[in-house]
Amino acid sequence: MEHQHHNASSPKPHLDVGVDTTIYGADGPHHAHSIYGGDHEHDGDFLTELENNRLQRGLHQRHIQMIAIAGAIGTGLFLGLGSSIQTGGPLGALLGYATVGLIVCAVQFALGEVAALLPVTGSFVRHAEFLVDPALGFAIGWNIVYGNLLSVPAEISAICVLFQYWTDINSALFICIFILITFLVGISFVGIYGEVEFWFAVLKILLVIFLIIFGLVVDLGGVPGVDRIGFRYWKNPGPFVEHIATGRWGEFLGYWSVMTSAVFSFAGVESLAMAAAETHNPRRNIPKACKKVFARVLIFYVLAVLIVGMIVSSADPRLGEYTGNAAMSPFVIVASSAGIRAIPSIVNAVVITSAWSSSNQALLSGTRVLYGLAIKRQAPAIFLRTTSWGVPYVCVCFNTCFMFLAFMSLSSSAMTVFYWLVDLTAAGVLVSWSCILFNHTRLCAAMRKQGISRRELPFYNSWTQYSSPAALVMCQVILWTGGFSVFTKGGWDAATFVSAYLDIPLVTAAFLLWKFVIKKTKVVDLSTLPIRAALDQVAANPEPPEEELGKNRWRFARFLWD
Template sequence: MEIKRSTSDSISESQPVDSFSKDIEAVEVQSYKENEDENSNNDDDNSVFGHDRNRLKQGLEQRHLQMLALVGVFGTGIFLSSGGIYATAGPCGMFLAYIIIALVVGMNQISLAECAALMPTSAATVRHLEQFIDPAWGFTYGWVSVWSSSMPNEISATAVIVSYWTDLSQGIWITIFIIVIYASNSYSIRFYGELEFVFAMIKVLLLLGLVIVSIVITSGGGPSGKSIGFQYWRDPGPFNEYLTPGNLGKFAGFWKALNGCVYSYGGVQSVPALAAEVKFPRRTVYTACKRIFYRVSIIMIVIVFCLTLIVASNDERIANSTGNAKSSPFVIAMKNANIKVLDHVVNAAVLTSAFSAANLQLVYGSRNLFALAVKNQAPKIFLKTTKRGIPWVGVTFCACFMPLAYMNLSTSSANVFNWFQSIVSAKLLLNWILISANHIHMSRAMKAQGIPRSRLPHSMRFTPQFAWISGVASVILLLTGGFVNFVKGKFLISSLFSAYFIIPLALGLYFGWKFFKGTRYLRPHEVELEALFKDVEENPEPPLEPLRGWKILTLLWS
């Protein structure tokens, strides 16, 4: 299998710009124009990397990837939905649930990092599935991701969040956000990266501020002067009963919290999807994946722990979500402590979080369409890009589904948001399962072909075991996601649909494409690996510069 490389890839980043490189640039411009033709039968379609290297522009840096993950993870899940989880499981139940999901996501993230470092492509998981397992699974997951990205859960959230300040129709705000999000995705990936970098810094400051305020409230430093300490862990207690009394009820609350936490970790795996648009993709994506996991896990667990200290789990206001800051446990804690103004600050920061998460959904969906089109699993028109390397047809197609957010104008807007959230959570679990499957199949193929793990461009000990653990855990969580519906008197068709629809959808797409195209499940010796390892050797990347002195501070964002 031949690896196609654009002319720009054969030129070192450090080479001075001279007349030769200017000639190369002229050739690249001509090549780009030729690529815009409808000739879809060139050899590049059949290469490992497809059009990733000659159509998408490498406008992102490592700091952008790091912050994109932060804006994707710390969204409405932790700021708004955490109240319902807290009311269900209690302080200890919620705290343990977030730690366990963090471990599952972390092991999954390392598995993804190894695969993405070996094969850095747009829409990483989609392309890895067809490379290591079966092209039908790549088709399945690609279209499931596009469908999931069309769920306007975050756009719905932005409109509800704004309702904290105004009684104007939410439809006005939905329209404004749709226009702004589409515009921010249509200029250049560099512009998008810088915009989200700023929003991410705002979010980091908010999280730091919430930790400080929580310590102040707990210590009795607020206007009320009342010291709380671990009061809410003692009364109403560390675990809440759910569905039934006793220990079984406490376990049910904890298990329900596990499934609720999944949504809060949703944006972690989004980073490798942009591997084709970042400089030094192998090194950058692997480093970003590791650091993102450490940062997200530590920050998330600290924030959740602080939340359990400042508000009681039996407070009725956190259990009845309004979708905006009125039901945010952090805002309720501030009001209980008679701290003014900060509730508006929190709501504003949550608004930027929801906006960023909606932005990331559009990016993710359009890149998945691009990856599908590379392998003839979507119309070739989705390969069209602007001069700045933006897959504008894919962006426009995904944006066409944003008006579904107008469903939020109904009287049951909070329920609509919850449906979207449940559907996205189920899709995330499917994502984690397939990421683990990718690594398991890659490792199995390497063993069968006698390729040692030392040849991987980047690796970590115990990753093969991590892939199995995270995969099995994700399967269990997906199958039990709607367990409440099987309790007598608790069945809701909408709840069952949102929890399990992803399973028949994925199986239908898989077997449909397999029957239509006759794809084969790849045996270990059939997986094309040498082309990938050859590309690693032919495209060496400079090592990451060690951080010394004041540069250590850049760990906060790089």
């Protein structure tokens, strides 16, 4: 057992005995209580004996860093940048992604600080119960579960479209294949999932680096038969594009539209702490991953947006053609114009791995949040059953049943219904980021009220107590204005309205239902939060010192993840 694991004999200052929960492993039923204990409001918010003994720590630092990178670098980067350039112009798109990148920075550091103190399964969902209100954890948790139940079949459907770029084989075959292999990865030891995501992320990073260099070569006239472009497209048609309105206001709306779409491109960076109880030395590795993932993702996106804005004109009509495969990538558009035939297939292949990687990540996130909800008795206890190698197999099987919704994409009418269901949680990214930032803001407020220095946290930064509230305001502004185009004259679109706003009443209804009808919960009193007890447990259970990387022949490549 790892040094950072807590055992039932650990001291429990200020806390009563935790919740007695029947759990099921491969060898039958057991009883578990919170390792740290807890009163009524906090049962199971600290690492529980169930997580400590039933889940296996199979994820290392390189795994969780790459899980977040793999989730953030996907179709939004490879295929979606063209529409951002078309909407906001090269400078508008660059500013939009840079702005959201700063918000992601605040989210990552806020998550790192709270997760280092409370490295539990379900991450910020459980943090919300502990720091805000159990009803908030219930609402956010089931919103994430629902979103991920539909994300997996949606990604599998996208894979079918990508394969159609090469072949006319019936999509049902690819649906069956990817349902099977996604299930096998999900039911396997979590370390296998970590390795799969690690190598997929390496492929994505290498492709991004290649495309950035390729774009720079094209821009500088390094491809025979292609003139030097430079910043030609920044001058004509210009750095900004008018969107909906005209003049400066129209240019601002173009920038704002890019920012709302950029949020969904960065989606996934928050998932790296979902399996904190299955991560080696989480108090050190999760904050470390949060810091480094932010830098890598922001650099990749900003450089990619800059290069795309240089090599493709915002007035190019091909940017507005939606095909769902590599043909809509701005890099492919440029490569096709330059007569380079290999790049479209390379991009399409890596985007397929991106889509499957996203489905794996959605399965992990959905199952671990569902498992965390079951710990809190906010989901049926059957979801607590685990395999002998520490995987919540009932959660995995439950999620797998919904993968078969991907077959709805074979019918045009059924596909319309399916994507309406998917659209219901499209704003879930901003809801999740808001939750992370609010959790951190509450933690800072509680520590001030109790006279506890933030320097005592396992991981802290002096500026995060200011960046979290500011980023929270920005998230809320983007959330409530994300569908502004539907309120303009002649701009009404039902699908856009649903994807932009209907997640808000869904989460609100779940919160009110649990708070006032089912459990009648109360907002947690900041003065009674057992922060001192959690800090004492951190001190009583130190993690082993970080191992030296050592000098070996692979050290030169470690810049990718370390």
